[in-house]
Amino acid sequence: MVETLFVRPDGIGGALTRFGRRLGSEGWPLEQVSCWIDWLAEICTTPPADSLRTFASGVSLAHGWTEGNLRGMRAEECFDAVTGLCTTAVLRLRLQQVFEQCAALDLEPNWLHRLIIIDADIADVSHLEADAVMVVLADLVQQTFTAGETITREGCRIFVLVDNTDRLTGRVAAILDETRSRSLLRAARILAWIEDLPAASTQIDRYMADLSV
Secondary structure, three states: OHHHHHHOHHHHHHHHHHHHHHHHHOOOOHHHHHHHHHHHHHHOOOHHHHHHHOHHHHHHHHHHHHHHHHHOOOHHHHEOOOOOOEEHHHHHHHHHHHHHHHHHHOOOHHHHEEEEEEEOOOOOOOHHHHHHHHHHHHHHHHHHOOOOOEEEEEOOEEEEEEEOOOOHHHHHHHHHHHHHOOHHHHHOOOEEEEEOOOOOHHHHHHHHHHHOO
């Protein structure tokens, strides 16, 4: 990290990602890893150290930490076998990361992120039909959200953790319009809406329990 900071300052984003990935895989909490970067920025008083305090640097560190941390989780807990999407175990981890990152930057999580929920009515169909609906729906959602959003599935719902922009309502409407053009999804009566994040990280488990069916 220090060598990159002073010798190749343009590569600090990649160095932070690698640093976060390594320590995340070893089980260190993101809050502690972020503190070490803050201490490094305080120790290094020269201009290159300012790059450690930017929002982009925080995102790079958190992204690497998430990748590394997931390696310590069992694969079957992280991925849905039918759709290939991540499970809500990953979403819980990402939400925790969002809250820790925002706390470090003194920002409100809801200023930056929202959660989109897409629900399919598959309770009264066969397992084969239900799986087919979720595979097609997952493919549609992945085609719609292609900027690295966290997309997860639990039961009949798909969750998408997205950046909070004024385009969200239009994107949700576009998904619903597309589902109405596909007979399999039209029969499943797809609903989609936008949810605020919980008020605090301590409420994440209850928040996910309330949204899961």
